[in-house]
Structure formats: C-alpha cells, structure tokens
Amino acid sequence: MLELIIVSTLNGVLYGMLLFLMASGLTLIFSMMGVLNFAHASFYMLGAFFGYQLSRALGFWPALLIAPVLVGAIGAAVERYGLRTVHRHGHVAELLFTFGLAFVIEEVVQMLWGRLPVDYRVPPTLDFTAFTIFSTNYPAYKLFELLTAIAIFAVLLLVLTRTRAGLIIQAALTHPDMVAMLGHNVPRVFMLAFGVGTGLAAVAGVIAGPALVTQSNMAGLLGPILFVVVVVGGLGSLAGAFAASLLIGLVQTFAVAMNVSLADLLALFGARLAPDAFFAEITQVTVAQIAPIMPYLLLVLILIFRPRGLFGTRET
Amino acid sequence: MSEPLLRVRDLHAYYGKSHILHGVDLEVAAGEIVAILGRNGAGRSTTLKAIMGDVPPQGSVAFRGAGIAGRKPYEIARLGLGYVPEDRAIFPTLTVAQNLILGRKRGNRAPRFGFEQTYQLFPRLQERADTAAGVLSGGEQQMLTICRTLMGDPDLIMIDEPTEGLAPQMVTRVGELLREIAGRGIAILLVEQKLAIALDVAHRLYVMGHGRMVFEGTPADLRANEAVRREWLEV
Numbered sequence: 001m002l003e004l005i006i007v008s009t010l011n012g013v014l015y016g017m018l019l020f021l022m023a024s025g026l027t028l029i030f031s032m033m034g035v036l037n038f039a040h041a042s043f044y045m046l047g048a049f050f051g052y053q054l055s056r057a058l059g060f061w062p063a064l065l066i067a068p069v070l071v072g073a074i075g076a077a078v079e080r081y082g083l084r085t086v087h088r089h090g091h092v093a094e095l096l097f098t099f100g101l102a103f104v105i106e107e108v109v110q111m112l113w114g115r116l117p118v119d120y121r122v123p124p125t126l127d128f129t130a131f132t133i134f135s136t137n138y139p140a141y142k143l144f145e146l147l148t149a150i151a152i153f154a155v156l157l158l159v160l161t162r163t164r165a166g167l168i169i170q171a172a173l174t175h176p177d178m179v180a181m182l183g184h185n186v187p188r189v190f191m192l193a194f195g196v197g198t199g200l201a202a203v204a205g206v207i208a209g210p211a212l213v214t215q216s217n218m219a220g221l222l223g224p225i226l227f228v229v230v231v232v233g234g235l236g237s238l239a240g241a242f243a244a245s246l247l248i249g250l251v252q253t254f255a256v257a258m259n260v261s262l263a264d265l266l267a268l269f270g271a272r273l274a275p276d277a278f279f280a281e282i283t284q285v286t287v288a289q290i291a292p293i294m295p296y297l298l299l300v301l302i303l304i305f306r307p308r309g310l311f312g313t314r315e316t
Numbered sequence: 317m318s319e320p321l322l323r324v325r326d327l328h329a330y331y332g333k334s335h336i337l338h339g340v341d342l343e344v345a346a347g348e349i350v351a352i353l354g355r356n357g358a359g360r361s362t363t364l365k366a367i368m369g370d371v372p373p374q375g376s377v378a379f380r381g382a383g384i385a386g387r388k389p390y391e392i393a394r395l396g397l398g399y400v401p402e403d404r405a406i407f408p409t410l411t412v413a414q415n416l417i418l419g420r421k422r423g424n425r426a427p428r429f430g431f432e433q434t435y436q437l438f439p440r441l442q443e444r445a446d447t448a449a450g451v452l453s454g455g456e457q458q459m460l461t462i463c464r465t466l467m468g469d470p471d472l473i474m475i476d477e478p479t480e481g482l483a484p485q486m487v488t489r490v491g492e493l494l495r496e497i498a499g500r501g502i503a504i505l506l507v508e509q510k511l512a513i514a515l516d517v518a519h520r521l522y523v524m525g526h527g528r529m530v531f532e533g534t535p536a537d538l539r540a541n542e543a544v545r546r547e548w549l550e551v
Contacts, residue, residue: 167414171407178405181368183393183421183468 003134008257009250014142016249017149021204022222023229023241024156025197031173031236032190033083035091038098041223042105043198046071047205048214049113052120060123068202075198079191102219110216120214145207152203153242160238169193173236228295232302234312243310248295255291319381321346321472321503322367322397327375327385329359329366336362338527339375344472344505349498351506351514353549354524360507361402363524364474368392368399379472394421398470402477402507404461408450412441415449415460419467427469428500434463437496455486462493472503479510491517511549515539523548 026040047067054063078101086097121127122141130140160166172179172186180186212218229248233240262283266272274280302309320343329337337359344350352360366373369389377385384392393399407415416431435442438459444452449460458478465473478494479487487510494517498504508514514521515535523531523544531544538544 164417167410167418171410171415171418174409175405175407177370177389178401178407179418180388180390181370181393181399181401182419182465183390184418185390 003136004257006133007136007138008253010138010142010146012250012253013246014146014149014249015253016246017146017153018204018208019225019229019249020242020245021149021152022201022226023233023245024153024238025200026226027230027233027236027238027241028169029194029197030230032169032193033087033094035094035098036227036230036235038095038223039078039101039105040098040198040201041219041226042102043071043075044201044205044208044222045109045216045219046074046105047202048120048209048218049109049118049205050202051206051209052113052118052214055120055123060125064203064206067206068199071202071205072195072199076191076195078198079194083194084187084191102223106216106219113216115216117213117215120209122210141211145211148203148207152200156200165189165192225295228299232298232309234309237309237311240309240311248298251294251298252291255287255294258287261286320344321348321380322505323376323378324363324367325376325378327363327366327373327377329362329371329373331362331371336371336527337366340366340524340528342522342529344503346471347498347501347503348520349494349504349506349518350520350522351508351518352522352524353508353511353514355548355551356509358524358548359527360524361476362527364399364476364505364507367474368397370399393468393470396469396471398465398468398473400461400465400473400475400478402480404457406449406452406457406461408448410449411446412449412452412460413445415464416441416467419464421468427467428502429463429466429469429497431467434466437493438463455482455489458482458486458490459493462497466497466502470502472505473497474505474507476507477509478506479508479513487513511545 022040022044026037029035029037029040050067050070051060051063054067058066082097082101083094086093122139126141126144128140129137130143131138158166160170168179168184168186168189172184172189176186225248229244230241232248233242233244262285263280266283322342322344324340324342327337327340327342328335340359340363342350342352342363352363354360362371365371367377367384369384369387369392373385375385376383379392379395379397382395384395384397407418410418413431416434420427435445438456440456441460441463444456449457452460462473462475462478475494478490482490491513494504494506506514506518515538518535520532520534521538522529523538525548530548531538531541533541
C-alpha cells in the first residue's frame with residue numbers, strides 16, 4: 001500500500017509537471033490575448049516529432065535544445081503573421097484560426113511521419129533504474145523528466161518576476177496601452193511570449209515523447225486535458241494552472257492504480273447485490289476503469305461550484 | 317520664435333462616428349508649462365490621446381519638427397513624449413519600484429529623473445518601494461504614475477487631471493512637483509479642471525470648448541478676461 005502511494009505520487013507529480021509545462025504557456029497566452037489557443041497541444045506534438053527527428057540525426061541532448069527553439073520560432077511566426085492579423089476580426093475569428101491550425105499541424109505531421117507511432121526511445125544515457133522502492137524500479141528517465149519540468153518552472157518564475165521582460169509581460173496583461181505609452185513595443189513582447197509558450201509545450205513534447213507514444217494523434221489526446229487544467233486552475237492564473245496540473249496529475253495516476261469498485265465498497269458494509277440485479281454491472285466498474293473521465297468530472301464540478309476556477313479572478 | 321517642441325495643427329479625432337476634435341491648434345515650447353482648461357467633454361483628454369496616438373489623429377502633429385501623427389504610441393514615447401493618463405493606470409500587482417523600472421526605456425541610463433530624484437522628492441515612495449502599487453493611496457498613486465513616466469526621461473510630459481480626487485494638501489504637492497519638473501527643463505502639457513492651480517503653475521493657458529481652442533493666453537490674460545471664464549469654464 002505504501003509502495004503504491006509513493007510510486008503513484010511520484011508519477012502523479014511527474015504527469016502534473018508535464019501538464020504544467022504546457023498549461024503555463026497556454027494560460028499566459030490566454031491572459032495576453034484573451035483567447036484560448038486550441039493549437040497549443042499541437043505545438044507539444046511538434047516538439048515530440050522534432051525531438052524524434054533531431055535526436056536521430058544529432059542525438060537526444062542537442063534535440064532537447066534545438067527542437068523547442070524551432071517550435072518556439074514557428075509559434076512566434078504564427079502569432080506575428082497569423083493571429084495578429086486575425087485579431088482585428090475579434091475573438092471568434094481567433095478561436096477558429098487556432099482550431100484550424102490544430103488540424104493543419106496534425107495533417108502535416110501525418111504527411112511527414114505517417115499515422116503510426118514513430119520509434120522515439122529513451123536515450124541510452126538515461127535508460128537505467130534510478131532507485132528501487134520496495135519492489136518497484138523507478139526509471140531514471142522519469143526522474144529526468146520531473147527535474148527538467150521543475151527546472152523550467154523555476155526559470156519561468158524567475159523570468160516573470162525578476163526580469164524586465166517579465167515585468168513588461170505582467171504589466172501588459174492588465175494595462176497593455178499604458179505599457180506601450182511608456183515606450184515598450186507590446187506586440188513584440190506578446191510575440192516573444194507566444195514563442196516562449198509554444199517552446200515550453202515543445203519541451204514537454206521532447207521529453208514526454210519517449211515515455212509516451214509519439215504519434216499523430218497525441219495532440220488530440222492531450223488537448224482536452226490541457227483545457228481542463230486551465231479552466232480548473234482559473235483562466236489566466238499561473239498559480240492556478242500549477243495547482244490544477246498537480247491535482248489532475250495526482251487524481252489520474254491514483255485513480256488508475258485503484259482497483260476498487262462500488263460493489264467492493266458496498267461489500268464493506270455487508271451489502272451484496274445479486275449478480276443479476278439491476279445496475280449490478282455498473283457497481284462492478286473499478287475506479288481505474290473510469291480514471292480517464294476523472295478530469296472531466298472535475299471540470300464539470302468546478303464549473304458548477306466555482307466557475308472562475310481555483311485561483312481565477314475573471315468571471316468567464 | 318524658433319520651432320516649438322510640440323506643434324499641433326488642425327487636429328481632428330473621432331470616437332467611432334462621433335467627431336470629438338474639430339481642428340485643434342496648439343503649441344508647447346521647450347521647458348514650458350502649458351495648461352488646457354475646459355469643461356468635461358470639451359475634448360481635452362482626447363487631445364492628449366490623439367497626440368500620443370492612443371486615439372487615431374487626423375491632422376498635423378509635429379514633435380521636435382518631425383511629424384508623429386499615425387505613428388504607434390510606443391514609438392512616440394521613445395521619441396521623448398511622456399503621457400500620464402487620467403485613470404493613472406498603475407500596475408497594481410507590481411511593486412512601487414517595479415512600476416518605476418517599467419517607466420525606464422532601454423538604453424537610457426541617466427534620466428533627469430531617476431530613482432534617486434524620485435525618492436528624494438517623495439520619501440514616501442521609497443518607504444513603500446516593495447509594496448504592491450495597488451494598495452497605495454490615491455495621492456501616492458498619482459505621484460507614482462507621474463514619476464514612472466518621468467523615469468523614461470521625456471522632453472515633454474502630458475498629464476491628464478493630476479489633481480482629480482486629491483486632498484487639498486496633495487494638490488499643493490502636485491503643484492510643487494510640476495514646477496520641479498519644469499525646473500529640470502522638461503516641458504509640461506497639463507489638462508486641468510481646477511482653475512486656481514492652472515493659473516498658478518502654467519506659463520500659458522488654452523481654453524477648450526466643443527472640440528477646439530476658444531482662448532489662448534497667459535494666466536494674466538485669462539484673469540482679465542471674465543467673458544471667457546464665464547462662457548467656457550464656470551459651471
């Protein structure tokens with residue numbers, strides 16, 4: 001039991017930090033532009049595929065550096081030449097633009113790499129067991145993922161709160177006009193922030209790719225969870241995105257590990273349903289089986305009881 | 317007279333379809349304090365916004381002889397034009413010091429107003445340097461917003477209603493600050509509601525009505541001209 005708790009906590013925190021790598025960029029972009037970027041998970045997928053391609057040519061470590069830079073540059077270009085133009089036509093046009101972009105990226109990825117998973121593997125230097133808890137061998141690569149995510153979070157926090165560029169972004173979130181009238185080129189700052197946000201998603205892609213499956217549907221699988229994170233945390237709140245990422249990471253990994261069903265719970269109180277009773281089958285469903293819908297359940301509960309999210313400030 | 321620092325000719329501006337400015341003419345010389353008076357809705361704030369590029373201007377706006385109408389606000393700011401809006405636009409979650417840092421432009425290491433001068437003038441801002449700016453009093457916020465713009469070392473600072481909603485004692489402080497700014501060679505274009513302070517600090521005054529200038533002269537001229545005061549200023 002203790003083993004289960006420790007391993008699930010580690011896995012949950014890891015999954016949560018990876019979610020946060022993406023959610024932080026998404027929520028930052030939302031705060032700046034007032035629009036959810038539906039294509040955000042697509043940049044994560046691009047990161048994974050670029051990481052795969054580059055690590056074959058140059059090795060994993062150069063790929064870890066170069067892939068996010070490339071994806072960030074693409075992200076910045078999308079903002080500069082796409083979103084900024086579309087912005088004049090209002091939020092609906094922007095939403096449709098990012099929605100379409102997600103499809104375009106998915107099609108391009110399928111054309112270049114096909115529909116089947118690519119062989120993106122954990123680099124040999126990290127392919128060993130870091131430590132053993134009871135009987136579980138904890139892989140070094142997972143530890144590496146966790147540390148990378150934490151390091152990036154720390155750097156992001158420092159940049160946002162300690163550097164001039166970070167201060168400009170913070171101020172521009174609430175008063176973009178005033179920041180411009182102090183002589184700062186706000187559109188350029190937004191473009192850079194968009195590039196950094198998509199670059200962060202790409203980092204998550206590069207490091208998650210080998211651990212998960214690098215495939216052209218990975219954006220579609222992750223995208224919805226990402227929106228759950230951002231809405232549960234509170235749209236536009238970095239602290240909220242952090243809390244929600246960890247919460248959802250932990251909820252999901254613990255749920256997967258739990259083989260308890262309603263019938264077991266009833267049995268605990270001495271109640272036993274006849275196998276042919278109405279609903280008897282539903283009581284047999286284990287928590288692990290419904291784990292994938294847990295985040296959405298959380299989303300529905302949050303929207304009903306706390307629509308602005310855990311840390312949100314705006315009433316949307 | 318040589319070329320003024322700011323020269324506005326036949327300036328028009330619109331909010332949507334409503335025509336707000338109907339051909340404003342105005343000039344500010346280097347180091348001069350100029351006040352624009354007038355009733356609410358006369359177009360005083362819009363004049364400043366149109367000069368700054370925050371509202372699209374039509375007509376001619378020249379700063380140091382170069383046309384700036386149609387340029388972006390951040391470009392205009394970098395040319396040396398500072399603007400303090402009526403709503404002050406403090407960055408509430410940032411500290412006082414961080415607000416001041418954001419006023420500074422890149423590459424300008426020695427402005428006429430730096431941290432030192434700001435803190436010397438307003439020790440209160442130094443005491444509260446690490447406090448979130450959102451919790452400052454109205455008067456302190458007004459000082460902060462003016463000082464923030466001064467950190468960018470403008471040659472001309474346009475200030476919209478700096479004394480609005482301030483206690484009388486604070487109004488006096490604002491007046492002293494304006495003289496201090498002008499004393500360092502920074503010109504001021506002031507939009508003001510209070511006739512007394514405008515007459516007191518300004519070298520020259522304009523009175524606005526219905527989107528154009530209806531009077532121009534020295535404080536002595538305006539004191540002598542009761543007809544203008546009655547028609548355009550008194551409520």
